[in-house]
Amino acid sequence: MSFTLSEVxxxxxxxxxxxxxxxxxxxxxxxxxxxGEGTWNPSEVVxxxxxxxxxxxxxxxxxxxxxxxxxxxxxxxxxxHLQQYNEWSIEEKIREFSSLRAESIAKLKELIKDExxxxxxxxxxxxxxxxxxELVSTWAVHDLTHISQITRVLAKxxxxxxxxxxxxxxxxx
Numbered sequence: 001m002s003f004t005l006s007e008v009x010x011x012x013x014x015x016x017x018x019x020x021x022x023x024x025x026x027x028x029x030x031x032x033x034x035x036g037e038g039t040w041n042p043s044e045v046v047x048x049x050x051x052x053x054x055x056x057x058x059x060x061x062x063x064x065x066x067x068x069x070x071x072x073x074x075x076x077x078x079x080x081h082l083q084q085y086n087e088w089s090i091e092e093k094i095r096e097f098s099s100l101r102a103e104s105i106a107k108l109k110e111l112i113k114d115e116x117x118x119x120x121x122x123x124x125x126x127x128x129x130x131x132x133x134e135l136v137s138t139w140a141v142h143d144l145t146h147i148s149q150i151t152r153v154l155a156k157x158x159x160x161x162x163x164x165x166x167x168x169x170x171x172x173x
Contacts, residue, residue, distance in 0.1 A: 024094060030154060
């Protein structure tokens with residue numbers, strides 16, 4: 001499948017709405033469930049997405065498109081959200097994420113003016129050289145990964161409750 005910026009934006013625009021529809025109004029038991037020690041609950045996943053908007057995606061894109069000679073990305077702390085948003089309600093987190101995402105999409109549209117920019121490169125601390133096209137594609141798939149993670153965590157909460165039907169429920173395997 002070839003990369004299309006407009007298709008990536010379609011996913012990026014929908015993620016806050018999906019999370020709002022999916023999570024707002026659920027009881028605390030749903031929002032605090034996880035897959036075991038060292039895993040994230042749905043509320044923590046939203047905190048991680050907030051941090052991505054604040055410290056990751058657009059900052060890396062701006063660096064890649066800049067005229068600076070050093071295109072090395074600063075390390076992104078994938079776990080900083082675990083201390084920052086503990087007291088926030090899911091509504092507050094989703095409201096913050098939605099606002100930041102709208103700003104990010106506007107900035108993305110402002111920054112990428114033509115196809116040639118998609119081939120610009122940056123240096124990822126773990127993967128080395130990466131292209132703008134790869135960063136932006138990863139951003140959308142990262143959203144989908146965490147939506148899938150939230151779905152899996154919610155389903156796991158009823159792992160035993162479904163009884164014999166578990167054999168038909170691939171998400172529980």
